[in-house]
Amino acid sequence: MSVDTSAAVRSQEENWQPVLELAVEEVFEIMVGCRVKPAPISEPKPNGEFTAMIGLAGSLCGVLTVGCDAQTARQLAKGMLGDIVSSKDQVSDALGEICNMVAGNFKNKLTGMDGRCLLSVPTVISGGEYQFRSLAAGNVLDVCVLFEGAPVAVRLELHG
Amino acid sequence: MEKIRALIVDDSSVMRKIVERSLRQAGIELEKVVEASNGREALEALRENRVDLILCDINMPIMDGLEFVQQMHTVENAKGVPVVMITTEGSESHVVQALSSGARGYIRKPFTPDQVKEHVLPLLRKKL
Numbered sequence: 001m002s003v004d005t006s007a008a009v010r011s012q013e014e015n016w017q018p019v020l021e022l023a024v025e026e027v028f029e030i031m032v033g034c035r036v037k038p039a040p041i042s043e044p045k046p047n048g049e050f051t052a053m054i055g056l057a058g059s060l061c062g063v064l065t066v067g068c069d070a071q072t073a074r075q076l077a078k079g080m081l082g083d084i085v086s087s088k089d090q091v092s093d094a095l096g097e098i099c100n101m102v103a104g105n106f107k108n109k110l111t112g113m114d115g116r117c118l119l120s121v122p123t124v125i126s127g128g129e130y131q132f133r134s135l136a137a138g139n140v141l142d143v144c145v146l147f148e149g150a151p152v153a154v155r156l157e158l159h160g
Numbered sequence: 161m162e163k164i165r166a167l168i169v170d171d172s173s174v175m176r177k178i179v180e181r182s183l184r185q186a187g188i189e190l191e192k193v194v195e196a197s198n199g200r201e202a203l204e205a206l207r208e209n210r211v212d213l214i215l216c217d218i219n220m221p222i223m224d225g226l227e228f229v230q231q232m233h234t235v236e237n238a239k240g241v242p243v244v245m246i247t248t249e250g251s252e253s254h255v256v257q258a259l260s261s262g263a264r265g266y267i268r269k270p271f272t273p274d275q276v277k278e279h280v281l282p283l284l285r286k287k288l
Contacts, residue, residue: 093172097175101248116251
C-alpha cells in the first residue's frame, strides 16, 4: 500500500491497535522491568497529573500521549532508575522517555515509514488542572495498561 | 580489565543514567563518565576530556546526534574514538546516515544491557 494513503485511514485498514499495544508492552518490559497487558475498556482513565506528549510528523502525523497520576509516574521512574529517583524533574524526564520510546517503537514496527516519520522532542505537563485537546481530528488509538494496579493511558491521535 | 572513559550524550538525564548502568551491567569498568545533553555540549566536553567510547542519542535539541557525529572529527580528542548511536529512530535511512557519518554501532531504544554489551564490547577489544 502506498505511504501516501492517509495514516488515519491506514491505521484502520491495517489495524494498528495491536501494534501500539505491543510497542507499549515492550517498552514497559525492557525499560521499566514490568510486564503489562492492555486493561479492559471499562478501566477508569487515570486523572492525568502527568502527561507526556510527543509529536509525529511526515508520513505519520499526529501526537502520542502517555498519562498517569503522580504516584504512578514516580513508580515508573523508579522502575527505570532504581531507588535513585529524587526530583520531580527526573519523574518528568522518565515519563517523557517512555513516551518517546513508545512512539519510536511503534513507528519502527510499521512498514513503509522508513525515515519519513520524524519525532519531536518530548514535552511533559504536570498538574491536574488542564485539559488536553489535539486538533488532529483523525483516528484515535487508545491503550490503557495497569502498572502496579494503577492505569497508564497511552493515546495516539492521528491527523485525518 | 582496563577501565574506560565514556561520553554519554542524551537530552534525557534518566536515559544517560540507564546507559551508564547498562555499560556497568555489561561488565565494562568505568573510570570516568562524562555527560552531555546535546551535540554542542558533547563537542565542548570532548575538547576538555579524552574518552574511549561515545554513546549518543539522535533526537536532541540544539544539535542532534547525526550533526555531532559529523562534526566531532574536528576535535583532536575525538579522533579514533568509536561512537555508538542509541536512539528511538530505527529506520534504515537513519542507520545508514549514522554509519556513513562515522558511527560504529547502532542500538534502538528500548534496549537491553545485553544489546549494549553486544555492540560495545567488540569496539573496546583493543582497549580492554
